[in-house]
Amino acid sequence: MPERRPRLYLAGPEVFLPEPVGAGRIKCELAAEYGFEGVYPLDAALDLAGLDKPAQAALISASNEALMRSCDALIANLTPFRGVSADAGTAFEVGFMRALGRPVLGYSNATADLVARSTAYRGAGLLEHCCDGPGVAIEDFDLAENLMIDVAITASGSRLVRWQAKAGERMTELGGFRVCLGEARRLLIR
Amino acid sequence: MPERRPRLYLAGPEVFLPEPVGAGRIKCELAAEYGFEGVYPLDAALDLAGLDKPAQAALISASNEALMRSCDALIANLTPFRGVSADAGTAFEVGFMRALGRPVLGYSNATADLVARSTAYRGAGLLEHCCDGPGVAIEDFDLAENLMIDVAITASGSRLVRWQAKAGERMTELGGFRVCLGEARRLLIR
Numbered sequence: 001m002p003e004r005r006p007r008l009y010l011a012g013p014e015v016f017l018p019e020p021v022g023a024g025r026i027k028c029e030l031a032a033e034y035g036f037e038g039v040y041p042l043d044a045a046l047d048l049a050g051l052d053k054p055a056q057a058a059l060i061s062a063s064n065e066a067l068m069r070s071c072d073a074l075i076a077n078l079t080p081f082r083g084v085s086a087d088a089g090t091a092f093e094v095g096f097m098r099a100l101g102r103p104v105l106g107y108s109n110a111t112a113d114l115v116a117r118s119t120a121y122r123g124a125g126l127l128e129h130c131c132d133g134p135g136v137a138i139e140d141f142d143l144a145e146n147l148m149i150d151v152a153i154t155a156s157g158s159r160l161v162r163w164q165a166k167a168g169e170r171m172t173e174l175g176g177f178r179v180c181l182g183e184a185r186r187l188l189i190r
Numbered sequence: 191m192p193e194r195r196p197r198l199y200l201a202g203p204e205v206f207l208p209e210p211v212g213a214g215r216i217k218c219e220l221a222a223e224y225g226f227e228g229v230y231p232l233d234a235a236l237d238l239a240g241l242d243k244p245a246q247a248a249l250i251s252a253s254n255e256a257l258m259r260s261c262d263a264l265i266a267n268l269t270p271f272r273g274v275s276a277d278a279g280t281a282f283e284v285g286f287m288r289a290l291g292r293p294v295l296g297y298s299n300a301t302a303d304l305v306a307r308s309t310a311y312r313g314a315g316l317l318e319h320c321c322d323g324p325g326v327a328i329e330d331f332d333l334a335e336n337l338m339i340d341v342a343i344t345a346s347g348s349r350l351v352r353w354q355a356k357a358g359e360r361m362t363e364l365g366g367f368r369v370c371l372g373e374a375r376r377l378l379i380r
Contacts, residue, residue, distance in 0.1 A: 016327040043228050055287035057331040063340035065288075079321040082311050083273010089336035091278040095285030098255075110319040117319050122313075129300040129307050130361035131269040137206040141247040146279035154244075170321035180286075 005037040006188045008098065008181075010118055015089040017171055034181040035189050039071050047185045062137055073149065073188060074171050075180045076106035078145055078160065079170050085146060094149050103156040105183050106120025107176030108144050109165035115140050158183040194359075195227040196378045199258050199287065202267025203277040205231050207361055220364065224371040227260050258286055263378060265370045266296035268335055268350065269360050274307045284339050293346040295373050297366030298334050299355035305330050320357060345347050348373040 008031050014023040022116050024040030033040030044063040048056045068074070074097040081087040086094075086108075110117070118138040143150040144160045153160045161183075163176030198221050204213040214230030221228030234253040238246045258264070264287040276284075276298075283292050295308040300307070308328040331342040334350045343350045350374075355365030 013321060013326070016329065018325045020326075021326075027236065053331045055337040057333060057337040058343035058344065061337055061345070064338060068289075070378050080273075080319050082308055082320060082322045083270075083275060084274060084319075085275075085278035086273035087336065088278070088281045089338040091338065092285035092288070092342070093339045095282035096289040096380055098282075099258075099286040099289035109321060110321055118272055120318055124318075128310055128314075129274075129302055130272060131203060131299060132272045133358070135208045135209075136203070136361065137208075141205065141243045143247060146277065146284045147281065148254060148279040151247050152282070154248065155251070159197050169324070171323065171326065 005032075005035055005038050006072040007070060008184060009074040010038050010040050010091070011074055011090045011093040011128075013079070013081045013090065014077065021095055023172065025167075027177065030178065031181060034185050034186065036181070039067050041067065044066065052177070060169070064098070066095070068093060068187045069095070069100065071102065073097070073103040073105065073156075073179065076104065077109070077177070078106045079109040080117060080163075084114065084121045086149065088166060089110040094152060098152040099109060102156070103152075103184070104152050105154050105156065105158045105187075105189055107161035107163055107180050109163050109170040109173045109176060110144075111162040111164050113139075114143055114145055114175075115177075129150065149165065157187050187188045195225060196374075197224075197229050197260060198226045199229050199261040199264040199283070199378060201231070201264055201280045201283040202268065203269070203271045203280065204361065213362065217364070217367065221371060222369065224375050226327040226371070226374065229257050232256065233257065237365075240331075241264075250262065250301075255285070255286070258283060259290065261287070261292065263287070263295065263346075263374055265294040265307040265368070265374060266294065266369065267299070268296045268339065270307060274311045278337065281336075281339060284342060288346075293348070293374070293377055294342050295341050295346065295348045295370045295377075296339070297351035297353055297373050299353050299360040299363045299366060300334075300355050301352040304333055304335055326343040347377050 028038030
């Protein structure tokens with residue numbers, strides 16, 4: 001009987017790429033090289049036909065939550081997405097796995113601190129719909145992300161990996177992901 | 191012996207306000223009106239003196255995680271914060287409580303759909319450090335937030351409350367918070 005490989009939930013905004021399934025396949029193949037079974041949110045191949053939008057969303061959410069519960073750890077792509085911070089769904093998933101007591105790892109394809117990114121964002125004056133403002137504090141712990149996320153990774157025995165990607169390759173660059181796979185192998189296999 | 195009131199973790203970017211403790215006190219007083227004990231991240235009054243930044247961040251994170259585990263439910267201020275979506279720490283906390291199986295509720299002081307906000311954000315061309323791009327899908331389920339967050343609230347028996355706040359009052363407006371307190375009372379007390 002083949003040995004069971006630890007299962008890694010692969011969180012990140014790749015699900016929004018033009019070819020999301022292919023992007024997941026590449027990550028799963030890399031995970032396999034490191035001894036893991038990669039679990040990608042789109043693996044469930046849900047049949048959404050005939051469902052209205054609320055029912056589709058409910059099915060996707062339930063599927064992703066069940067996939068997370070089936071996994072031993074998580075690697076998140078925390079590259080800033082449409083704002084200063086990581087994709088909100090990815091942040092949710094990091095918290096979800098953290099509460100289950102499973103190791104959470106992550107990388108960002110931007111190297112600037114949260115402080116630098118927040119300052120740049122504010123300088124651009126893009127505050128429509130938002131609740132930021134000049135008197136609102138910018139969390140400064142020299143971290144790459146909000147401390148709840150960054151510390152969850154540190155407390156898992158790893159670190160939030162920062163990787164310098166080219167501007168057009170922030171969604172797809174996998175150097176930081178590979179570092180996380182090595183971290184996961186150190187924590188879960190060796 | 192006084193009856194134990196259900197404990198509500200009050201997540202949101204109010205912790206970054208110029209007077210964060212006062213902002214929390216107001217929310218806790220409102221929670222008490224609805225029969226709850228409000229639990230605010232800054233309640234722990236941690237002694238951070240003499241600690242370096244990593245140690246400070248670690249202590250705050252551990253304190254918040256312990257506070258969440260001590261609570262029966264969560265109400266999140268999901269108003270977009272420095273980008274299209276909710277504060278990343280708040281999103282993490284919604285996922286954390288969801289994984290523990292506790293009801294998660296939330297409100298946003300912006301009424302526009304996630305689609306409208308994402309489109310506006312992209313139109314402004316503010317993509318520095320970010321991994322968004324023209325070919326990247328904008329999730330469209332008529333929701334106010336990423337579906338993992340929005341559906342977690344629906345699956346808890348509530349709905350993500352959208353509240354029209356004035357531009358300068360998005361951090362402090364509490365009308366949507368009151369609606370959530372009523373929802374929490376319906377779910378947890380009555």
